[in-house]
Amino acid sequence: MAAMASASGVNAFLGFKPARLNAGRARARPSSVARRAARGPIVAVAVPSGKKTKEGPKRSKVEIIKENSDFLRHPLIAELATEASSISEDAAQLYKFHGGYQQDDREKRSFGAGKFYQFMMRTKQPAGTVPNKLYLVMDDLANTHGNGTLRLTTRQTYQLHGILKTDLKATFQAVIRNMGSTLGACGDINRNVMASPAPYAAAARPEYAIAQELAKDLGDLLAPQSGAYYDVWLDGEQLLTVEKPEVVECRNDNRFGTNFEGSPEPIYGTQFLPRKFKIGVTVPGDNHIDFLTNDIGICVVMKDGKHVGYNVYAGGGMGRSHRNNDTFPRMASPIGYVDKADIFYAVKAIACTQRDYGRRDDRKQSRLKYLIHSWGVEKFKSVTEQYMGKQFEPLADLPEFTVPTYHGWNDQGDGKMWYGVHVVNGRLRGDAKKALRAVIERYELPVRLTAQQDLLLTDIDPAWKADITTTLAAAGVVDASEIDPIDKLSMACPALPLCGLAITEAERGLPDVNKRLRETMTKVGLPKEEAFIVRMTGCPNGCARPYMAELGFVGDGPGSYQIWLGGESNLLTLARPFADKVKETNLETFFEPIFAEFKKTKTSGETLGAWANRVGFDAIRKAQETYEAAAAPVAAAPVAAAPAPAAPAPAPVAATGRLPRVMVERDAFEALQAYAEKHNTTLTEAATAAILRMTKGM
Known part of the structure; x- marks a missing residue:
């Protein structure tokens, strides 16, 4: 199969002919190449125009790994069965698609022993929703298979750090069998779909429930279908998943040449996407999720209190590299409005356009934002419309946006309440982690993870409010009114x-x-x-x-x-x-x-x-x-923080400088780290308190 390069931009060829750039409502038809895609070799390449070489277009190493993996199975299955503490680079690339990264704890390396390998696992929680049972399982796994802490991410998911290779399968199995998933949390694939997480009742604020439901449906639509996930982690055992008929119908619809017919992956094929792909769904006026930083940003559109459709934006992304001006952060561009019945097809069309035209030779240039930057919005929209089979309409008007935190006590609108807990940089540990576990288990509360790395306890009977407040305060969880605004x-x-x-x-x-x-x-x-x-x-x-x-x-x-x-x-x-x-x-x-x-x-x-x-x-x-510096500092305003019990306040640090670094033995450092995590404080504060106690009697 020959590779193609667009004269005006970038072109990728994944085994079928992309739609021609005709004006109007032209509809692409599946080519004979598409029907052969599942059987024949796939040549997924992309080159910028004007850079042809004698050798022809090239692919990045990861593209070869994906093609030879049997839809993300090999060599990961074999590598997980070895006694080595790590897996090969090829297997590590595939492990990303399954939901994690192989990591090296630089602070636990021993002299001459090389890297200290461990694994991170990331879940997928559309809209940040976490059933009560899954929360308790994740809390347990953090203690038994992780490093004792849970991390809440900026994309409304969990990250579990410190898993040893020998515990990987058991960890994944526990998540999968308790209403969770990690599939597609990392890798060249659609990641966790974000949505404004406020748990308003549908009768009170219907737009929030609509956004959260769409996040789940889009996660289902773009989830891998080959079954490799269950082959790797459950040894082939299949678990029943429930999807809406409309989701399945859209995924299998090939009227406009979007699918690989006969392939285990009708949307992704053997090559999946050029790089990671992110979607965020918000509601009018609420930009808590930073929705324009996604490859696809979506806003629910309401009219006279009724849901009518969605505004769609595309091409956002944050990644860049220092000293490389060809890489840059970008906000998503307005694409247009679609009726609510067309949103699945619009999202699928955008993903397929990126799949077919995104760069695959240079991973630093392979995100959707670079394709739109290269082509321009109008050309991108034209190609996407052919994959969708319809044209986008002009954007609907929206109100001004704000960024709510969701902290503190709030009414859900159904007689129940939610409580927003601020979690410093998303790291749950120590007494605060234990107290949250206690109230979540005691009252069987479901949980929401926010895009600001915080936690919402939901469906709270007002009669429980006093006990929850007292329990959390006793563990050092700071009330919303006491948190520094920064x-x-x-x-x-x-x-x-x-x-x-x-x-x-x-x-x-x-x-x-x-x-x-x-x-x-x-x-x-x-x-x-x-x-x-x-x-x-x-x-x-x-x-x-x-x-x-x-x-x-x-x-x-x-x-x-x-x-x-x-x-x-x-x-x-x-x-x-x-x-x-x-x-x-x-x-x-x-x-x-x-x-x-x-x-x-x-x-x-x-x-x-x-x-x-x-x-x-x-x-x-x-x-x-x-500027001429002030002669003397004014007393600093108090800053709310969870104090370390029984530890004296750290010595003040001069405003013009910081304390020097001090080297300590490994066992002393690990003891200090354990103390800091137990008392929910920083290493600096813990070290200062220890030194002051030691020198007090001198």
């Missing part, structure tokens, strides 16, 4: 020590950074109510979506961050790079002039991001250059 909307990725891409701290570093930002703001006279969205990642891949934040920290070296400014509080404006190589030790010196100028020149109600865009980066840099 902490409420800040996020960080896991980063060090487990993520192989991380080059500096994020999850472990952000709590201290937030405190220092607050102290600096207080020093220049900003009120304690002043807040903005802060996000931090340990590398430029953007898992915590820092490029939408009002203040984004992106790791660019050990203890060093690139600073992004200009995202706005409604998450509808892309931030821009402001400074490189800002050292963690110099944050006060760097930000004090900025916060002072913000206080001096902001208008009433203006947020940091809006202010930065109004005054411009040049003016902010000038303010940094000409």
Whole structure:
């Protein structure tokens, strides 16, 4: 089969001829190549125009692994059966599709022993919904098969860290058999479908239930179909899954040349997608999920209180690479409106367009955002419409968006309540984890995971409110009214020590950074109510979506961050790079002039991001250059945090510098880490408390 390259953009060939770019409502027909796709060899290639070589188009290594895997089975099945503590690179690539990553704990390496291998497992929770039974199982697995903690992700899922290879199968089996799934949580495939998680009753706020239901249906529509998942983890045992007839009908519909006829994977074929693919569904006025950062962003459209259809956006994505200007974050572009009966077909058409035309030679260029950037929105829409069999209509009008947190006590609208628990950077551990388990088990509560890494306890009888409040408070869970406004909307990725891409701290570093930002703001006279969205990642891949934040920290070296400014509080404006190589030790010196100028020149109600865009980066840099530091700091406003029981407060750190690093023996570090996790505090605070206790009598 010959590969094709588009004269005006990028073209991929997956065994069938893509639709021609005819105007109007042209409909593509399945070609004879499509009917042979399941039997013949697949040549999935893509090249940018003008870069042909004698050797012809090339594919990335991962494309070869996928093609030879028998739909994600081999060599993963064989590798899992070996006594080695790790799996091969080929198997690790396939493991992603099944829901996880092979990782190396850099802080547990022994001298001369090489990497300390373990595995991360990520679940799929459409709209963040977690049945009571699954929550209890995940909590148990964290203790018996993980590292004792549960992590809530920025895409409304769980991550379980620290699983040893010998425990992998048992861990997956426990999830699958208790109403959970991990299939497609990672890899070149549709990931977890997000949706605004507020558990309003359908009678009270129907748009939320509609969005959450669509998230589940789209997850089903784009789920792998070959059965490899059950072959790998359940040794071929099949579990019954329930899908809507409309979902099955859309998946199997090949009127417009979208499917591989006769293939175990009618939508994906042997090659699946060029890279990861993300979908988010929101409701009018609620941008809690950051919906324009997805490959497909969808907003429910209501008219006179009735659901009529959806606005569709495409081409969002956060990933980029330092010093590579061909990579960049991008917000999704408006594509158009579809009636509610057409949304499955619209999503399938967009996914198939990306499948057939997305780059497969260069993985850094293979996301949908680069295809739309290369083609332009109109060409992309034209091709997608042929796969859909209809044209998009103009977008429906929507109200202004805000970003709710869902913290605290709220009425569901059906006589019950929900309670939004703030979880610092999504890491559940120690006494807080035990207390949450206790109330969830006691009252058989279902749970929702939010896009801000928090937890919603749902379906609460008002009579239970006092007991739940008391139980959580006793474990150090901070009430919503006591959370610092900066902490409420800040996020960080896991980063060090487990993520192989991380080059500096994020999850472990952000709590201290937030405190220092607050102290600096207080020093220049900003009120304690002043807040903005802060996000931090340990590398430029953007898992915590820092490029939408009002203040984004992106790791660019050990203890060093690139600073992004200009995202706005409604998450509808892309931030821009402001400074490189800002050292963690110099944050006060760097930000004090900025916060002072913000206080001096902001208008009433203006947020940091809006202010930065109004005054411009040049003016902010000038303010940094000409700033004269305040003579003496003002006392910092109190910052709400879960205190470490029986531990004295850490010694104050000068605003102009940080404490030096100290090396400790491995057993001492592990004891310190265990203490910090048990008491839900940071390593810095735990170490400081221990030293003060030790030296108190000297």
